Amino acid sequence: MSLTMSAPRSGALGVMPPLISMLIFVIGHGLLTTLLTVRMSAESASTFAIGMISTAYFAGLVIGSFVNAKLIIRVGHIRAYAAYASMLASVAIMYGLVVEPYTWAFLRLLGGFATGGLLVVIESWMLVSSSSENRGKVMAIYMILFYASLACGQLLLKYIDPLTLIPFALAAIAASLSVVPLSLTRVAMPEMGEPHPLSMIELIRLTPAGVLSSFMSGMVLGVIYGLLPLFFTQSGYDLDWVANLMAVVIVGGMALQYPVGRASDRYDRRLTLTALAAALAILSSIMSLMSYGAGGSNAMMALMIFLLGGVAFSIYPISLSHACDELQPEQVISANQGLLIAYSIGAMTGPLVEPAFVSMMGPKGIFTYFAVVSLALVGFLLWRRRVRTAVPLDEHQAYTLTTPNTPVMAEFDPRSDQDDSLNDEAASKEEKAA
Known part of the structure; x- marks a missing residue:
């Protein structure tokens, strides 16, 4: 739009x-x-x-x-x-x-x-x-x-x-x-134009790693929002600690996005995404072995869930930044809309798949689910690095903080303004010539 x-x-x-x-x-x-x-x-x-x-x-x-x-x-x-x-x-x-x-x-x-x-x-x-x-x-x-x-x-x-x-x-x-x-x-009031038509097939062709990473991010965050509180209650935490831990995971997501994003400006973003997915798999594996509730340490749980949130919430904005590196500025808004849809479909899928892990492994199955999703993303990203060369660092667009909320956030993205600035400059030159 x-x-x-x-x-x-x-x-x-x-x-x-x-x-x-x-x-x-x-x-x-x-x-x-x-x-x-x-x-x-x-x-x-x-x-x-x-x-x-x-x-x-x-x-x-x-x-x-x-x-x-x-x-x-x-x-x-x-x-x-x-x-x-x-x-x-x-x-x-x-x-x-x-x-x-x-x-x-x-x-x-x-x-x-x-x-x-x-x-x-x-x-x-x-x-x-x-x-x-x-x-x-x-x-x-x-x-x-x-x-x-x-x-x-x-x-x-x-x-x-x-x-x-x-x-x-x-x-x-x-x-x-x-x-x-x-x-x-x-x-x-702002005047809103008609939404631009989206071509998901074209977006997948241009940036498959960006689309799949957004989808996998949705599979993880959809479960964090919808089913992580259930894990806490099933593990014996009282309501106070359920609230505390859910707040901690969100604060972790907010706190780590910027430093992770700045680091991604210096390396192939697919490498950053791979590191995030691998870190999520490692954290999830460790958490699947921990004791919870009365038999565990609340402080250790808070620390681990903070790190889990920081890693999980960082995947989507890095995915968007990677997609922007591979697209023209005029394609950024449509790409943002497409990646948001991929994220939302993932968030719809995750809460339907995760219960199968819980039914087989008990409440800790949620962390096995996170690990499996993360490792699948790691494998795909490693394969993509072999079949497509990385975008040169000097062509990276600066990392921008974002949330997977609505397509309007794409309008805030300075990476979509580059073509506008070029158009404005050209128009200015035409006016001076006239």
Whole structure:
């Protein structure tokens, strides 16, 4: 999708309303993500049923990636945001009223669709309120606040009984309150163009390593979000520690992305991806041998889960950077959209596959699953390094922090601005000649 900047940007004040809305909404979203798994575990739902609920969420995101932009174009950003927030608030309340796996899977599908719509509005609004000079800074602030509020949502579980309606009501309140900052802003709404058609086959041909790495990243992160809390509860951790450890894995993902990304600028990114996948396999193998709950060390578990999050959350942005190295600047936005779809399909697949490992090996099967997925990625990347030469380091695009949220984040990517700057320069020369 593309955004037309038809109104003057209003600087920091223009960025504040969407950031505040995002903070409020994502705290509730973070609470709800882990709450659903904890509640289903308390209701003795099967691992497959919980995985199905997680899959439904990412299916909603995929559907939304094709539909939400057209809806927003039709009704405008504020009305669309209000509609999505109302849908999400209603879904949150329904979770607490009807506690049944298949009903929750349907509600989670709607929730994923609405969440994708909310994030498209927020991110496009931030885009129109920023400029090419400060867009990288805005993106970095957005990422930090996104992960911080997601972690805060996990910690709310420590103070709320998951067996009551209260946590679902709080998530609904957060979705509703997030409408207020955007509704009261005076910043002009962005004009959103029609989404560009995507060719996944062409993207796979151009950057197979980027596509598969994004898919595998989704297979891992989909399980981390949806089924890792289940492992913690099955291993004997109380609700406080489930919340703590989920917050730690997210903080780890936030903390290690930048140093890993900067290191990838200095080497073949496929080598960096291989190292990340190998590290994930090693960490997972070690964790499959550890003792948990009353028989283990909480501090050691927190350290290992921090490292696991840091490695797992770094794979997607490195995959995107690798793809950008192999593509022309004008292809970056479409590539971002395609890789996001690959990631989402992986996140749909993972929670359906992981229960097979748990059924054979018990709760620790989650780490065997991570190891198998990681080793498969290692093998593919090593093969790709043999059949295709690496992009020269002097042709690397600078690493950019990103999250696998919506296609709008591609508009923040400075790697997509290079062709625009060339066009602007050419236009300027034509004006002077005239």
